[in-house]
Amino acid sequence: MSAAPILQVDGLSKSFRGLRAISEVSFAIEAGSITSIIGPNGAGKSTLFNLITGYLAPTAGDVRFRDRRITGMATNRIAELGVARAFQIARPFRDLSVFENVRIGALFGKAGSRDVEATTRRGMELAAIAHLADQPANTLTVGQLRHLEVARAIATRADLLLADEPCAGLNPTETAAMIEVLRRIRASGVTIVLVEHDMPSVMEVSDRLLVLDAGAMIADGPPHEVAGDPRVIAAYLGSPDD
Amino acid sequence: MKRSPALVPLLIVAAALVLALGPFVLPPFYVRVGQLMVYSAGLAVAWAILGGFAGYASFGHAAFIGVGAFAAGLVENQFSALAPGLLLALGLAVGGGACAVLSAAVAYPILRLRGTFFSIAMLGVCHVCAEVNNNVDFFQGSMGINFPPLAPASMDPADFFFWLYLAAGTIVMLIAWLIWRSRFGAGLLSIREDEDTARMLGVPTERYKRLAFVISAVLTGLLGVIYAHALGYITTDSVYRDDTNLNLIVFSLLGGMGTLFGPVIGAFLLVFITQVILGRLLDFHLFATGLLLVLLVLGAPGGVLGVVRGWRVRRRAATAPAE
Numbered sequence: 130m131s132a133a134p135i136l137q138v139d140g141l142s143k144s145f146r147g148l149r150a151i152s153e154v155s156f157a158i159e160a161g162s163i164t165s166i167i168g169p170n171g172a173g174k175s176t177l178f179n180l181i182t183g184y185l186a187p188t189a190g191d192v193r194f195r196d197r198r199i200t201g202m203a204t205n206r207i208a209e210l211g212v213a214r215a216f217q218i219a220r221p222f223r224d225l226s227v228f229e230n231v232r233i234g235a236l237f238g239k240a241g242s243r244d245v246e247a248t249t250r251r252g253m254e255l256a257a258i259a260h261l262a263d264q265p266a267n268t269l270t271v272g273q274l275r276h277l278e279v280a281r282a283i284a285t286r287a288d289l290l291l292a293d294e295p296c297a298g299l300n301p302t303e304t305a306a307m308i309e310v311l312r313r314i315r316a317s318g319v320t321i322v323l324v325e326h327d328m329p330s331v332m333e334v335s336d337r338l339l340v341l342d343a344g345a346m347i348a349d350g351p352p353h354e355v356a357g358d359p360r361v362i363a364a365y366l367g368s369p370d371d
Numbered sequence: 372m373k374r375s376p377a378l379v380p381l382l383i384v385a386a387a388l389v390l391a392l393g394p395f396v397l398p399p400f401y402v403r404v405g406q407l408m409v410y411s412a413g414l415a416v417a418w419a420i421l422g423g424f425a426g427y428a429s430f431g432h433a434a435f436i437g438v439g440a441f442a443a444g445l446v447e448n449q450f451s452a453l454a455p456g457l458l459l460a461l462g463l464a465v466g467g468g469a470c471a472v473l474s475a476a477v478a479y480p481i482l483r484l485r486g487t488f489f490s491i492a493m494l495g496v497c498h499v500c501a502e503v504n505n506n507v508d509f510f511q512g513s514m515g516i517n518f519p520p521l522a523p524a525s526m527d528p529a530d531f532f533f534w535l536y537l538a539a540g541t542i543v544m545l546i547a548w549l550i551w552r553s554r555f556g557a558g559l560l561s562i563r564e565d566e567d568t569a570r571m572l573g574v575p576t577e578r579y580k581r582l583a584f585v586i587s588a589v590l591t592g593l594l595g596v597i598y599a600h601a602l603g604y605i606t607t608d609s610v611y612r613d614d615t616n617l618n619l620i621v622f623s624l625l626g627g628m629g630t631l632f633g634p635v636i637g638a639f640l641l642v643f644i645t646q647v648i649l650g651r652l653l654d655f656h657l658f659a660t661g662l663l664l665v666l667l668v669l670g671a672p673g674g675v676l677g678v679v680r681g682w683r684v685r686r687r688a689a690t691a692p693a694e
Contacts, residue, residue, distance in 0.1 A: 208573030222564035233561045236554050237573035
């Protein structure tokens with residue numbers, strides 16, 4: 130059986146004043162998977178997330194979530210459907226405590242009834258920050274802030290989590306902890322799409338890799354296959370002909 | 372910070388009841404000061420629903436005092452045969468309605484601006500309203516409008532308006548509390564903290580901002596209607612006042628920006644300082660307000676409540692066992 134993909138991107142393009150940031154990118158994400166999008170700096174990974182979450186309107190193409198067209202929809206409407214995003218540079222509500230931060234996600238996020246307190250606690254537990262509940266967000270370390278970012282996103286009861294470099298700048302212990310969190314989140318039934326630079330963690334956690342280079346998709350497949358793809362190696366290291 | 376939910380409104384009502392005894396025990400001068408305090412506190416809280424909760428600091432809320440007051444006055448003068456109570460009700464309905472329409476109309480373009488740009492645009496809105504009010508004959512802004520007396524013959528008007536302000540201020544405070552503890556309030560708070568992130572978490576930021584703006588404007592307008600009655604006669608200059616625009620910001624800064632009780636504390640303190648301590652120095656209070664504003668921004672951006680919170684945190688840190 131092949132279930133309908135949870136996220137489908139078709140011929141998505143985005144130009145900024147003639148500069149093509151994303152060029153005819155198409156892919157489908159299977160529900161329950163962890164997919165990583167990798168690529169050199171400036172390949173368009175963050176732009177792709179911005180297009181999916183409605184921050185930017187695409188120049189052409191379509192994004193469908195659960196078979197519903199969300200192209201150009203307002204960001205908060207997309208969140209109400211069940212798409213959440215964790216930012217690369219953590220953007221906590223600085224004056225609020227960890228609990229209050231995650232509670233905002235639980236109060237809003239996906240439409241439908243919910244138990245706010247329980248959802249908040251579950252988000253903090255999944256992201257392993259329950260012990261920090263009463264701390265003001267502005268006292269957290271970089272690693273803890275990343276966990277908060279993920280906890281808040283999960284508290285929206287999203288079905289799809291877009292995580293923008295959750296491991297960037299973390300030490301090996303923190304990276305391992307974050308990978309464990311992502312695994313737990315997936316086990317709870319959430320589909321995850323990662324943008325990530327840290328290759329060892331990408332190889333370890335992903336079911337599938339998508340490679341972007343200069344706004345175009347150049348490879349798609351299981352991690353080990355993709356990592357050995359000569360085009361991917363060329364994109365990262367340059368080809369001998371250059 | 373975890374209080375039982377019923378405690379706050381009880382506290383608000385109890386405080387209002389205690390204040391209501393004021394006119395029985397205070398000399399007339401202090402009843403007038405009390406009027407100004409309670410009126411200012413009401414305005415400060417109405418302002419803070421948008422400025423404190425959502426972080427959109429308006430520098431032009433006197434627009435709603437003026438529009439509310441003039442709309443009420445113009446209509447009330449057409450129906451001057453009505454009983455005073457009905458007339459006030461009519462004035463409040465018309466004044467509040469006019470502010471609702473105005474704020475809803477300017478909300479869409481103006482709430483796209485953030486930070487200082489929003490503040491200054493609101494100042495512009497206030498001045499445009501004042502100019503129109505002053506120069507279009509229909510609005511009688513330069514000639515002025517009389518308001519029929521409201522206070523019963525048996526009561527000192529100063530006492531009457533003190534109680535009226537107090538009742539209105541208490542209602543504004545209770546509305547602010549309801550918003551504060553609601554999902555809507557949490558959404559406004561998240562907008563103040565980081566609007567883009569809020570939207571990403573599913574907070575309908577545009578709708579919430581507009582709603583907060585309209586609520587804040589209507590409550591300000593209602594207080595403006597009462598203010599106009601208390602004055603008895605108003606011109607453009609007596610309601611569209613830039614010192615009101617400034618004070619509304621200072622109240623929140625002084626008491627604690629973005630808190631529930633901060634604006635009330637700030638309003639009481641500032642009115643007390645300018646009217647009682649500096650009362651004899653005529654226009655010196657404007658200088659004092661300006662100076663206070665500078666000192667606050669530099670030294671205590673969290674206001675009185677921020678300073679108190681800082682003490683508490685430090686005391687807790689000092690008493691906690693060293694690890």
